[in-house]
Amino acid sequence: MATAVKAKGRSAGRKLSMSGAAAPAEPIPARAYAARSATSPLGDFSFVRRAPGPKDVQIEVLYCGVCHSDLHTARNEWKMTQYPCVPGHEIVGKVVSVGKKVKKFKPGQMVGVGCMVESCRTCPNCRAGDEQYCDNEITFTYNSIDHKAPAGSAPGTQTYGGYSTQMVVDEDFVLSIPKGLDPAAAAPLLCAGITTYSPLRHWGVKKGMKVGIVGLGGLGHMGVKLARAMGAKVVLFTTSAGKVADGKRLGAHEVVISKNADEMARHANSFDFILNTVAASHNLDAYIALLKRDGNMCLVGAPEHPHPSPTVFNLIFKRRSIAGSLIGGIRETQEMLNFCGKHKIVSDIEMIPMQKINEAYERMLKSDVKYRFVIDLASLK
Ligand SMILES: [Zn+2]
Ligand SMILES: [Zn+2]
Helix, strand or coil: CHHHHHHHHHHHCCCECCCCCECCCCCEEEEEEEECCCCCCCEEEEEEECCCCCCEEEEEEEEEECCHHHHHHHCCCCCCCCCCECCCCCEEEEEEEECCCCCCCCCCCEEEECCEEECCCCCHHHHCCCHHHCCCCCEECCCCECCCCCCCCCCCCECCCCCECEEEEEHHHCEECCCCCCHHHHHHHHCHHHHHHHHHHHCCCCCCCEEEEECCCHHHHHHHHHHHHCCCEEEEEECCHHHHHHHHHHCCCEEEECCCHHHHHCCCCCEEEEEECCCCCCCCHHHHCCEEEEEEEEECCCCCCCCCCCCHHHHHCCCCEEEECCCCCHHHHHHHHHHHHHHCCCCCEEEEEHHHHHHHHHHHHCCCCCCEEEEEHHHHC
């Protein structure tokens, strides 16, 4: 890996001119996999990243996790995809070069990029470090308008994500990956990890609390690991009896088959917090009834069809609440990575070459992955 960084750095680093002054940086050629339309499989694609500016970090991508959002976007299921679309927002790589005003990173360092690469930086949410809730405009890592697109790009050119060999990102949106974490298995922390960590932290999960995690997929398996490491008593809810052993292996103290009404009833009024990761429409009342007075259930799965409206009585009689949560801010994402470094937490992954991405999407639709695919970008080099 060190050799690769060195070789790539040659074309990307600032060249000294005859006079010794730094010459302007050049655009960075990148290879990628892109969807050309909602119905075409992802295939080879080449493009250029912007010439790194003074605050930019140039990253050689090593690994990229495969998130469900990638598939939704590639197939235009949210009806806002610009093509060609290069997905990927669970990115880990090595710093190749840094601009002269970059303070936090240096070449050779292992870094990550998550779901955002820029925000307005001035609204109250950005100023509070909650850039994911920016009131103005967030630039997502892919399929957002790229206001920093390379010179000469067509107006409205979109951002391209981590299914690519190179990234150029402002240092304020780059994360440091703690030493000691397997970089490939750390990649899913950048979306699945922070999506579950942020609500667990926001609702103050700690030792002595009873926490439910609903669903054991990419998000749920991280939720179980993180809630356990925060010291909570963790109960996993799943519809599938085949996941009981795995749930316990990942850290759940108890696994409840949610289809079994008797098993569910035994937990009535007992949870401080429930993190619901299920992205399919389902009856929320069954879980709300399990919350204590003032308990909260937070939803992080985005279903295509709405959940049936919950019964208001269940909420008012014990002052229970339902909330939603979106990823986490940059500062909190770094806090999550440091927490994972300390507790040696990574995702359970299956590594694939880029060329297997279409097959991986089909398997992901059948929940046939434990628990995250990660692309090895060496397969594109
Ligand atoms: Zn994601
Ligand atoms: Zn903002």
